[in-house]
Amino acid sequence: MATQHSRSAARVMMAPAVILLLGWMLIPLTMTLYFSFKKYLPLRGGDLGWVGFDNYVRFVSSSAFWPSIQTTLIIVGGVLAITVSLGVLLAILLNQPMWGQGIVRILVIAPFFVMPTVSALVWKNMFMDPNYGLLAHLWKFFGATPVEWLSQASLPSIVMIVSWQWLPFATLILLTAIQSLDSEQLEAAEMDGAPPIKRFGFIVLPHLGRAITVVILIQTIFLLAIFAEIFVTTGGAFGTKTLSYLIFQRVLESQNIGLGSAGGVYAIILANIVAIFLMRIVGKNLDA
Amino acid sequence: MGQIQLNQVTKSFGDVQVIPPLDLTIEDGEFTVFVGPSGCGKSTLLRLIAGLEDVSSGMISIDGADQTMTPPAKRGLAMVFQSYALYPHMSVRKNIAFPLRMAKMDQAEIDRRVEGAASVLNLADYLDRRPGQLSGGQRQRVAIGRAIVREPAAFLFDEPLSNLDAALRVGMRLEISELHKRLTTTMIYVTHDQVEAMTMADKIVVLHAGVIEQVGSPLELYRNPRNTFVAGFIGSPKMNLLEGPEAQKFNAKTIGIRPEHIGISADAGDWEGVVGVSEHLGSDTFFHVKCDAFEHPLTVRASGELTMSYGAKVFLTPDQAHLHRFDDQGLRLG
Ligand SMILES: Nc1ncnc2c1ncn2[C@@H]1O[C@H](COP(=O)(O)OP(=O)(O)OP(=O)(O)O)[C@@H](O)[C@H]1O
Ligand SMILES: [Mg+2]
Numbered sequence: 041m042a043t044q045h046s047r048s049a050a051r052v053m054m055a056p057a058v059i060l061l062l063g064w065m066l067i068p069l070t071m072t073l074y075f076s077f078k079k080y081l082p083l084r085g086g087d088l089g090w091v092g093f094d095n096y097v098r099f100v101s102s103s104a105f106w107p108s109i110q111t112t113l114i115i116v117g118g119v120l121a122i123t124v125s126l127g128v129l130l131a132i133l134l135n136q137p138m139w140g141q142g143i144v145r146i147l148v149i150a151p152f153f154v155m156p157t158v159s160a161l162v163w164k165n166m167f168m169d170p171n172y173g174l175l176a177h178l179w180k181f182f183g184a185t186p187v188e189w190l191s192q193a194s195l196p197s198i199v200m201i202v203s204w205q206w207l208p209f210a211t212l213i214l215l216t217a218i219q220s221l222d223s224e225q226l227e228a229a230e231m232d233g234a235p236p237i238k239r240f241g242f243i244v245l246p247h248l249g250r251a252i253t254v255v256i257l258i259q260t261i262f263l264l265a266i267f268a269e270i271f272v273t274t275g276g277a278f279g280t281k282t283l284s285y286l287i288f289q290r291v292l293e294s295q296n297i298g299l300g301s302a303g304g305v306y307a308i309i310l311a312n313i314v315a316i317f318l319m320r321i322v323g324k325n326l327d328a
Numbered sequence: 329m330g331q332i333q334l335n336q337v338t339k340s341f342g343d344v345q346v347i348p349p350l351d352l353t354i355e356d357g358e359f360t361v362f363v364g365p366s367g368c369g370k371s372t373l374l375r376l377i378a379g380l381e382d383v384s385s386g387m388i389s390i391d392g393a394d395q396t397m398t399p400p401a402k403r404g405l406a407m408v409f410q411s412y413a414l415y416p417h418m419s420v421r422k423n424i425a426f427p428l429r430m431a432k433m434d435q436a437e438i439d440r441r442v443e444g445a446a447s448v449l450n451l452a453d454y455l456d457r458r459p460g461q462l463s464g465g466q467r468q469r470v471a472i473g474r475a476i477v478r479e480p481a482a483f484l485f486d487e488p489l490s491n492l493d494a495a496l497r498v499g500m501r502l503e504i505s506e507l508h509k510r511l512t513t514t515m516i517y518v519t520h521d522q523v524e525a526m527t528m529a530d531k532i533v534v535l536h537a538g539v540i541e542q543v544g545s546p547l548e549l550y551r552n553p554r555n556t557f558v559a560g561f562i563g564s565p566k567m568n569l570l571e572g573p574e575a576q577k578f579n580a581k582t583i584g585i586r587p588e589h590i591g592i593s594a595d596a597g598d599w600e601g602v603v604g605v606s607e608h609l610g611s612d613t614f615f616h617v618k619c620d621a622f623e624h625p626l627t628v629r630a631s632g633e634l635t636m637s638y639g640a641k642v643f644l645t646p647d648q649a650h651l652h653r654f655d656d657q658g659l660r661l662g
Contacts (some may be wrong), residue, residue, distance in 0.1 A: 227380050228413035231476070232427035233401035242426070246417040 076301035095302035112282040116263045118199035127210030152208035160272040163201045194278035217251035330481035330514030337386030347538040362518045364535035370518040400417045406475035407484040414459040421455040445473040482514035505595040541644045556658035559584045568626045580653035587629040589650040597643025
């Protein structure tokens with residue numbers, strides 16, 4: 041009796057949060073779906089009625105669609121590869137006892153606190169500017185012609201900027217994971233004749249498996265939607281138009297809400313495909 | 329082969345010297361137990377021998393060769409850790425095979441040795457499980473298996489049984505002793521449990537604050553403790569160490585008498601006292617007797633048949649032939 045009572049009480053108490061969350065998710069989703077079947081041009085006549093799957097067909101058949109998917113995947117894949125591998129390396133370094141450990145750790149985490157827009161601006165103007173950027177000076181110092189990063193190597197540049205932002209996150213999670221490794225396991229492996237490289241491969245890396253999985257999953261969710269970094273640096277030019285950027289252009293630059301909404305639905309589908317793939321590949325690390 | 333020799337070995341952590349200069353020889357094939365209270369440096373000493381810690385000074389030689397600077401893997405020693413230190417993501421088979429794989433042994437030989445170890449240790453049915461799916465005793469056996477497949481010159485055990493329950497501990501104690509008889513490989517075994525030390529050792533090394541108090545066979549230590557520390561540490565229940573005028577009668581600062589060497593009687597004897605708590609073990613009964621002559625109560629062993637009620641007046645008589653005398657420094661006299 042008491043338990044039934046408390047259970048219904050718990051339901052009532054949780055209801056506001058659940059309803060809020062549902063509303064938060066469901067309303068935009070339904071609206072996106074709703075608009076995606078309409079011809080809706082706010083500045084050119086407003087709601088022009090239902091058009092069925094027209095928007096979906098137009099969005100896919102636009103010449104920008106497939107390149108944008110490709111760009112999105114390159115950025116996500118590139119950033120994941122860089123942050124995970126450098127993150128493991130940094131975590132191992134930061135785990136070594138050294139002088140000034142606390143300060144170094146805070147410094148490493150710092151980029152995460154910088155807003156994406158700001159960090160992109162800093163990179164664009166202070167580092168990558170071909171005239172007075174730091175990298176340009178470096179190039180000139182060695183007598184080379186400065187690279188126009190954001191036009192000549194636009195995609196790698198963006199991958200670099202985004203990696204710089206996400207590296208602290210990866211490092212932090214991997215560092216806590218590495219700290220939970222039983223040092224006796226490493227000593228046992230040392231006595232068993234495993235040199236440092238093998239201790240890393242056989243003991244440390246498997247121990248980090250779960251943390252790496254978490255890093256990959258969380259980062260993927262956020263990386264699929266990066267926007268500010270592209271908006272601020274290249275504005276989608278030079279082959280840096282991701283799916284989310286393409287949607288932004290359709291909605292705001294072309295003022296075509298219906299078309300943009302259809303793109304949004306494609307983005308949801310892409311995110312789910314990627315998520316399912318990742319779950320398949322790395323998800324088995326999460327159980328056991 | 330596996331003779332281990334420590335020569336003036338010291339170890340300091342920062343300014344703290346944990347092991348003052350220490351000499352010790354462990355003969356080939358011997359089962360040596362390091363015993364001592366918590367924090368006395370047993371693990372440190374074992375880790376020095378293993379090479380997991382570097383000595384601050386001194387020399388460690390194995391089979392006559394100086395190995396002070398040799399990395400742990402090259403010393404040919406195998407260690408069983410207190411936490412077992414199994415590799416959690418590898419099956420039991422892979423765990424046991426790991427040192428062989430690192431030695432780049434061929435697969436047929438690895439399989440043969442792993443199967444051999446598994447059958448010796450009753451692990452054959454568990455080879456494909458992960459360590460997380462095993463009981464404490466089974467994990468312990470996997471850790472031992474991983475050590476024996478290497479066929480090391482000596483085994484090092486750091487309190488391997490301290491995570492097991494009492495019954496299992498007795499069982500594993502026998503198994504390890506049996507393993508030693510069969511392999512006849514040198515074993516160094518660290519424990520703070522003097523019962524383990526007494527039952528398993530060929531040679532006991534009693535440590536106290538990094539200093540070796542005494543080295544000898546279990547019975548040697550039991551019969552002829554070199555000082556009051558060893559006297560109090562070896563034997564359960566502890567030896568009664570008594571001071572005061574009664575001790576001076578024997579020309580000693582302290583006298584020691586084991587619970588089984590005291591006669592207890594209701595009518596007559598040397599020391600008069602009052603019975604406190606009695607502990608009935610069935611076969612024996614231990615009486616805690618408060619005597620006026622001594623500050624602390626004495627423990628007396630009597631046959632399990634004897635009953636004495638709390639508060640009863642009794643007389644105790646020490647067996648003079650088994651009385652130990654110690655001087656002002658706590659060293660044995662005569
Ligand atoms: N890495 C270290 N740094 C500083 N001091 C240490 C270190 N390792 C051990 N010590 C000190 O050395 C002394 C001996 O430690 P050790 O671990 O050898 O004790 P032990 O005899 O194994 O005790 P226990 O029975 O509790 O395991 C202790 O006082 C401990 O504080
Ligand atoms: Mg210890």
